[in-house]
Amino acid sequence: MNQNTRLKQVETTATNREFYDLFRPIIPSMDLTGKIAQVISALTEAVTVWFIMQSELAGMTKAVSIALSIIAVILVVAVLELGGRKFLQVLTRALVWKRLQNFWYKVLFGIVAAMTIGLGIISFNLSTNGIHHTFTSKATLNSIEIDHTRLNQEYQTRIDRVDNRFAQDLQLLEDSHLRTVESLDKQYDAKANEALLKAESYEQKARKGANWASSQAKKHKATAAALTTAKTNKLATLNEKHSQRIAAWKTSRQKAIDKEQNRLDNNIANANVVQTKKADSQLKVANFWGGLFSGLVGFTIILAFFCIITVEVFRRGSGITIEYEEIEKHPSTLELLWKGVSAKASNALRRQAEKLVASPQGIPQRTIGFQPTVTPNFTNEIESSFSEE
Secondary structure, three states: OOOOOEEEEEEEOOOOOOHHHHHHHHHHHHHHHHHHHHHHHHHHEEEEEHHHHHHHHOOOOOHHHHHHHHHHHHHHHHHHHHHHHHHHHHHHHHHHOOOOOOOHHHHHHHHHHHHHHHHHHHHHHHHHHHHHHHHHHHHHHHHOOOOOHHHHHHHHHHHHHHHHHHHHHHHHHHHHHHHHHHHHHHHHHHHHHHHHHHHHHHHHHHHOOHHHHHHHHHHHHHHHHHHHHHHHHHHHHHHHHHHHHHHHHHHHHHHHHHHHHHHHHHHHHHHHHHHHHHHHHHHHHHHHHHHHHHHHHHHHHHHHHHHHHHHHHHHHHOOOOOOOEEEEEEEOHHHHHHHHHHHHHHHHHHHHHHHHHHOOOOOOOOOOOOOOOOOOOHHHHHHHHHHHO
């Protein structure tokens, strides 16, 4: 089995014991503080990356979006935190130990420094902006989403009441008008019919020779015609008054609807004012807490950088150097188990492949006639002839 090697970091003994004894008590706490600050930075970065990925992958299935978001969080946090820490350690050691001896040292130092600055800026922006956005996004949504469902339902209820009331009023107007028209028709028709009957009676008398009866018949006919004309005029006057009442009814109904609409508009305007003030207050509070926590996170990131630098400065002041040794890397139990299972599976597949290769490629065919056990050739033909002699 092949043996792997890994790098082991070894610290040499301190040469400046006075400096070492003075600052050694705080260095473990400083190192732990830096690591905790990096954990805080990593968590805030993970939250920000998670929300970004979930927002951008909203159209995909839930399983795919969650899987891609987890992969993105792991990769981004690993690059920013692990890479940034190692890069900053190397840069600090190069400076405090004055390792920039030639051109190539300086070139590589510049490349690593540029990468470290980029990682630091990205980490700072992701953490601080993500925390601030987390606090303010909900307050911003509350200021945009204003629900007027209750006000609209109340307005519709009032409109229904107005419609019912004015529909009843209209029905009363129509019924009253119809009763008046019917009464007028009956009244004038009765009088006209009475006059026509009298005229008919006088005409019969005139036909029997009473000359004076003709004038009376004409008189009663004129009375019937006058009653018909009067009825027509009365009906026209009634219809005109009815039309005026209908117009007044329409005007009153429209005024009632406009009143309810104005009431709804005023209620919505007042609700918008209240909601806007409430949203402004919530946004102000969210900005305060978002700024406070983003500032705290930003300080922890800077604190992590200073803690890493401080530990390296302590090593330099104490005369402690960092050396790397290659040591044998023993595989873990799980790794050994995996290799054993893989080897078993590989051997089984290999045996199956070898069996397939060794198997005959075709099925022998039956032949008709005599088949010699030995294939004839020049040598066995000669030996056969000598044996016969």
